[in-house]
Amino acid sequence: MKTGIFxxxxxxxxxxxVRATEAFVYELALDRLFVLPNCLPPLKxxxxxxxxxxxxxxxxxxxxxxxxxxxxxxxKNGGTSYTYKTIEHYRALFPQDRLFLLIGDDNLLIFRKWVxxxxxIKNCTICVAARSGADITRDTAVLKQKYNADIRVLxxxxxxxxxxxxxxxxxxxxxxxxxxxxxxxxxxxR
Ligand code: ATP
Numbered sequence: 369m370k371t372g373i374f375x376x377x378x379x380x381x382x383x384x385x386v387r388a389t390e391a392f393v394y395e396l397a398l399d400r401l402f403v404l405p406n407c408l409p410p411l412k413x414x415x416x417x418x419x420x421x422x423x424x425x426x427x428x429x430x431x432x433x434x435x436x437x438x439x440x441x442x443x444k445n446g447g448t449s450y451t452y453k454t455i456e457h458y459r460a461l462f463p464q465d466r467l468f469l470l471i472g473d474d475n476l477l478i479f480r481k482w483v484x485x486x487x488x489i490k491n492c493t494i495c496v497a498a499r500s501g502a503d504i505t506r507d508t509a510v511l512k513q514k515y516n517a518d519i520r521v522l523x524x525x526x527x528x529x530x531x532x533x534x535x536x537x538x539x540x541x542x543x544x545x546x547x548x549x550x551x552x553x554x555x556x557x558r
Pocket of ligand 1: 375376377378379383384385388470471472473474475497498499526527528529530531532533
């Protein structure tokens with residue numbers, strides 16, 4: 369089986385995440401995909417939504433997408449969420465699977481700062497969504513040549529949007545169907 373993993377803060381999930389996910393599943397021909405909101409220290413930022421609400425928004429956003437499961441593994445673990453621990457978890461659950469990790473290009477540029485990034489590289493194909501148009505050529509080459517990383521850049525047209533912009537200014541068109549209403553009903557990001 370080909371299993372995809374996509375982690376993030378998703379505060380809130382937006383259409384950039386959803387479109388990147390669709391391209392990820394399609395281009396890599398994934399059999400299933402796990403989407404995981406990470407754990408944030410409580411009350412770090414009063415503008416942030418709770419873990420429960422971030423999870424609920426993800427469930428709304430991905431409710432129609434076949435093969436996608438929103439997983440609260442990182443939330444349940446508490447503390448700081450480390451991607452390598454999530455990869456260890458799926459590696460143990462699915463020892464025979466090929467694992468694929470989706471990250472935005474901003475994260476590829478800092479990937480070598482991630483704890484145990486070499487474990488991630490050994491266990492996953494890294495799939496990059498070129499969200500910001502950053503030049504990732506050099507970092508990709510270093511990761512491939514020095515660490516033997518398997519890196520794929522998605523060939524889709526990215527949607528240039530961030531959760532930060534949405535927290536500052538909610539725009540219905542940039543949120544998955546149902547998420548805007550959820551935010552309004554709950555009075556989030558005010
Ligand atoms: P923030 O503005 O709060 O930093 P964000 O929009 O970057 O949030 P995250 O939840 O931090 O969202 O992102 C989760 C993952 O999705 C990261 O790997 C990030 O690079 C990627 N990502 C975020 N926005 C996009 C986008 N518009 N297109 C493709 N990938 C994205």
